Amino acid sequence: xxxxxxxxxxxxxxSPLAYVISALFVLIxxxxxxxxxxxxxxxxxxxxxxxxxxxxxxxxxxLIPMLTMKTFAEERRANTEVLLMSTPLNVFKxxxxxxxxxxxxxxxxxxxxxxxxxxxxxxxxxRWGSLICGYLGFFLWGMGCVAVGMLVSSFTENQIIAxxxxxxxxxxxxxxxxxxxxxxxxxxxxLSSLLSAVSPKVRFEGFATGVFRLSDMVFYILFIxxxxxxxxISVEKRRWNRx
Amino acid sequence: MVEIKNLTxxxxxxxxxxxxxxxxxxxxxLGFLGxxxxxxxxxxxxxxxxxPPTSGQILIxxxxxxxxxxxxxxxxxxxxxxxxxxxxxxxxxxLKFVAGIKExxxxxxxxxxxxxxSRLKITDMRKRVIKNLSKGxxxxxxxxQALIGDPQVLILDExxxxxxxxxxxxxxxxxxxxxxxxxxxxxxxxxxxxxxxCDRIVIIDKGQIKAVDTKENLTGAAxxxxxxxxKVEGExxxxxxxxxxxxxxxxxxxxxxxxxxxxxxxxxxxxxxVRKEIISEMLENDMSIIEIKKMTMSLEDVFASYTxxxxxxxxxxxxxxxxxK
Numbered sequence: 001x002x003x004x005x006x007x008x009x010x011x012x013x014x015s016p017l018a019y020v021i022s023a024l025f026v027l028i029x030x031x032x033x034x035x036x037x038x039x040x041x042x043x044x045x046x047x048x049x050x051x052x053x054x055x056x057x058x059x060x061x062x063l064i065p066m067l068t069m070k071t072f073a074e075e076r077r078a079n080t081e082v083l084l085m086s087t088p089l090n091v092f093k094x095x096x097x098x099x100x101x102x103x104x105x106x107x108x109x110x111x112x113x114x115x116x117x118x119x120x121x122x123x124x125x126x127r128w129g130s131l132i133c134g135y136l137g138f139f140l141w142g143m144g145c146v147a148v149g150m151l152v153s154s155f156t157e158n159q160i161i162a163x164x165x166x167x168x169x170x171x172x173x174x175x176x177x178x179x180x181x182x183x184x185x186x187x188x189x190x191l192s193s194l195l196s197a198v199s200p201k202v203r204f205e206g207f208a209t210g211v212f213r214l215s216d217m218v219f220y221i222l223f224i225x226x227x228x229x230x231x232x233i234s235v236e237k238r239r240w241n242r243x
Numbered sequence: 244m245v246e247i248k249n250l251t252x253x254x255x256x257x258x259x260x261x262x263x264x265x266x267x268x269x270x271x272x273l274g275f276l277g278x279x280x281x282x283x284x285x286x287x288x289x290x291x292x293x294x295p296p297t298s299g300q301i302l303i304x305x306x307x308x309x310x311x312x313x314x315x316x317x318x319x320x321x322x323x324x325x326x327x328x329x330x331x332x333x334x335x336x337x338l339k340f341v342a343g344i345k346e347x348x349x350x351x352x353x354x355x356x357x358x359x360x361s362r363l364k365i366t367d368m369r370k371r372v373i374k375n376l377s378k379g380x381x382x383x384x385x386x387x388q389a390l391i392g393d394p395q396v397l398i399l400d401e402x403x404x405x406x407x408x409x410x411x412x413x414x415x416x417x418x419x420x421x422x423x424x425x426x427x428x429x430x431x432x433x434x435x436x437x438x439x440x441c442d443r444i445v446i447i448d449k450g451q452i453k454a455v456d457t458k459e460n461l462t463g464a465a466x467x468x469x470x471x472x473x474k475v476e477g478e479x480x481x482x483x484x485x486x487x488x489x490x491x492x493x494x495x496x497x498x499x500x501x502x503x504x505x506x507x508x509x510x511x512x513x514x515x516x517v518r519k520e521i522i523s524e525m526l527e528n529d530m531s532i533i534e535i536k537k538m539t540m541s542l543e544d545v546f547a548s549y550t551x552x553x554x555x556x557x558x559x560x561x562x563x564x565x566x567x568k
Contacts, residue, residue, distance in 0.1 A: 004340075004342045007332075012331070078330070082327050086316060087341075088316045088346050089315045089344050122546070240295055
């Protein structure tokens with residue numbers, strides 16, 4: 001599995017893909033950071049780095065399908081799926097290898113933004129506890145999105161289709177919370193609370209404000225597990241239906 | 244070494260492979276011969292464990308793919324029709340990656356990669372990015388990949404497609420070299436190739452096995468037939484009418500129109516003596532024989548007869564029938 005993991009991580013750096021995505025990611029973060037700190041005096045509130053993630057969440061998760069679009073779609077198009085399937089690797093190892101590889105790439109991209117808190121410590125005070133908590137929450141949420149993106153990629157052999165449907169899935173996940181708040185939903189309390197209970201965005205609020213709840217963490221881990229399992233089933237099923 | 248029992252694969256309504264059984268013995272080269280779309284690739288994909296069969300059993304070295312996929316897969320090297328390459332990788336990186344996923348022990352990886360490179364004569368290309376290689380080289384990288392892990396069984400799906408004649412020869416030589424310690428199943432729709440290297444041949448058509456035997460037996464079985472080619476000066480119709488009267492002719496296999504005055508027949512005789520009768524009959528009817536020669540059955544004829552049905556009677560016959568009406 002390690003060989004696959006290594007190859008997957010490398011594959012992001014053969015092409016400009018990883019660099020472009022990191023650049024965009026850092027750009028979004030930086031712009032947001034600048035607007036926050038320049039308006040601090042006006043707003044008279046305490047600034048938190050995690051709030052950047054919460055605020056610009058939508059832009060960040062928009063980048064994730066670009067990382068995941070090729071995972072299975074490309075493998076299928078280039079006929080390399082046969083290679084993976086005819087070696088001792090099983091579907092579990094293939095999916096996990098790819099997932100962990102994207103995890104590492106995502107982690108590296110995220111780590112680039114850590115530069116800002118580091119600089120801030122030199123001139124001010126950073127509350128590390130809440131900072132780490134925010135980053136952890138964002139990482140978990142991101143990995144959930146990665147799992148969803150991988151599932152979408154396993155449905156098709158076209159990267160572009162995988163990216164577009166991946167974005168659509170991100171939109172759905174993002175607006176789930178907002179949707180549970182609308183008037184129509186308010187009249188159906190069961191449906192509304194159910195929707196907001198499974199909305200990953202609500203779970204992030206705790207992390208973003210520096211409150212670590214085990215239940216939130218368990219939620220994300222379950223979320224990831226469900227989508228990875230679904231991906232494995234989808235990959236396996238495609239093998240049966242091929243032709 | 245490789246046992247296939249009653250293997251069937253259905254894609255929805257279509258039966259791609261229909262209840263086939265055959266065995267490849269240890270250190271044997273089995274040719275898998277059939278026209279395009281006969282089910283060769285589907286069968287191979289099932290042997291390597293990529294496609295699950297609808298029913299039937301595949302045993303590699305006595306082990307079933309269902310019970311012990313990991314061990315079975317280690318015994319197989321597979322070169323699919325389209326070599327499974329990561330185009331962004333360098334040749335050496337790719338082969339090392341394959342060694343990794345095939346779980347080759349770390350200490351052996353270097354050695355195995357180097358050996359595969361030298362066997363396919365691509366050592367010079369090892370630092371090149373695969374997407375910059377030509378089709379022939381890509382095919383060879385794909386072949387090298389199949390050799391990694393030192394598998395006992397090699398499954399090669401049309402390994403020489405897209406290669407130039409020299410490269411084809413090299414691949415054939417390589418297969419010959421590997422025959423000492425590998426069981427090789429390789430598919431092709433090119434007859435000379437199969438007859439050049441294979442110990443035994445499986446002829447498959449429309450998902451069914453038409454024949455399994457050695458090349459000698461396959462052509463030999465057909466050689467029991469006495470087939471002559473007869474070139475006569477005379478119209479197709481009238482010559483055929485004369486031939487039909489001769490009782491010793493078992494079968495008129497082919498009628499070829501050469502020009503207005505000349506026609507060519509492929510005929511099967513019951514005994515060699517019938518030849519004399521044909522000649523005298525021709526002379527009697529004032530048709531001079533330009534050529535009469537005995538046919539040796541090539542594998543091509545065998546293949547044609549197995550995949551198309553055995554006998555063939557020419558169009559001229561039908562025309563005669565029409566005239567009678």
